[in-house]
Amino acid sequence: MLMNSADRPATLRYEPNGFTMMTRGKFVLCAVSGEMIPLESLRYWSVEHQEAYASPELATKRLLGL
Template identity: 70%
Template sequence: MLMSSNDRPATLHYGPNGFRVVTTGSHVVCAVSGEKIPLDALRYWSAALQEAYASPELATRRLLERA
């Protein structure tokens, strides 16, 4: 079965002030929890690690793990 962009993850390039869609999709996956994050709800990411996070708590957890 073919998947539409409505049910597959997007590929993004994360910058310090925003992100650019590389491959279209409906969501990205949180690097910590594995939770699907709709693109219109994406607020937290790391440009250095090129990862998305579902919440500020999860973003902080990842940064503390890397310290």
């Protein structure tokens, strides 16, 4: 069975002012919670860790090592 891009996560390269899609998809997974984040809702990520976060609280938690 073939999967379309809506069925799988995108692979992104996170940059300081945005991101570049490396592999097509409609969402990414939060590095802390595992929650699916639709690309149109993605607002928080780490360039250093190359990770996405579902909320500012989860980003802070990851970056502080909590």
